[in-house]
Amino acid sequence: MxxxxxxxxxxxxxxxxxxxxxxxxxxxxxxxxxxxxxxxxxxxxxxxxxxxxxxxxxxxxxxxxxxxNPNKSLKAAAQNYAIADTVQNSAQLAQEMLGKGMFVEAGKLYENCLKGVHEDDPYLMHGLAQALFGQNKFQAVKSLLDELIQKNPDFKNADAHLLYARTLEALGEQGALEEYQVLHGYYPGPEASYRLAVFLRQLGRIDEANLILQEIMKKALYAGKHYIRQHRVWIKKTKAEIASRPRQSSSEQEI
Incomplete structure (x- = not known):
């Protein structure tokens, strides 16, 4: 039209x-x-x-x-940082930069924050790990996340855990599968389960992978529209993975 x-x-x-x-x-x-x-x-x-x-x-x-105004949040964070170079403003600007793929710049800000009383802050360490991952510095990410949990044993964060699993996968370490399997049991949303399924397929464990993909779509089907909107990216990726195999159920196509 x-x-x-x-x-x-x-x-x-x-x-x-x-x-x-x-x-x-x-x-x-x-x-x-x-x-x-x-x-x-x-x-x-x-x-x-x-x-x-x-x-x-x-x-x-x-x-x-x-x-x-796609850069509104980034500009606001940059303005706050220019007015007052505080840890809070620096971390907020770094977070906005991560969302824009500005991993080097974000990493520098996080590094500057990790000093003094904030030296072992788990949220800042996680932010720096994300920035390093975006730069493909996987060994540095692993070392940093190991240090994070060593210094903050009570820190529980599903996204940091997923980042660790992805890092082990990128490094080709065997522990990646175990970490993904743990995440599959508790991670909010389908991303971790999707990544586990893809990883299993790469290992040749096709039947296990397909079962997980089916689980993701069934949960989306019964969870409702809000869940589908919230996790649209990973549901779409799951559909693509399912479409790459010979059979696809009608219930999966309806979402």
Missing amino acids: PFFIISILMQVCLVVHIVKTGRNTTWIWIVVMLPLAGALAYLIVEVLPDMFGSHGGRAATRIIQQKL
Whole structure:
């Protein structure tokens, strides 16, 4: 369908919404005269605030804000860091950099944070490990995570555990399978289970891998739409893995 027709339909729907909800009629002229910008402005200013009370509304708002200004959080963190070079601001900026793939820069910030009273902070050490992993410095990641748990034996973090398993896999160490199997039993979400299945397939243990992939899809089927949205990336990857084998159940295709 041509973009022009879609634009017209969108305008009609928004005008109907404006009238039905009793909004200021000025919005009608804004939507009509500025098709794309006006529609976007109406959605952000009028529609989304009404949805703030729901999880879906907050999620939709975050998505739109991210599309409009993808570097907003990074810029805000950088500004806070420029104003005050504190450990908290440094760690926040480093975390934003990790999300943008700026692993070298994030690593330097984490290293600067790991001093004095924060020398053994497990969250900062985990952050640095993530940055090193992004640089493919797997041996350094393993050493750092070993040190983390040695100095913080009570620290429990599923993401750090998964990072350790992935590091062992990257290094070709046998302990990777055991770590993935433990994660499969408690990790929130399907990522760890998916990685275990892929790893098992690489080891030639196809039947075991396929069973785990089926488990992921069954859980997604019964968990509902929120779970599927939250873990969309890993469910999509699981589908791709399942599609690469000869048989695929109809229940898996419905999600």
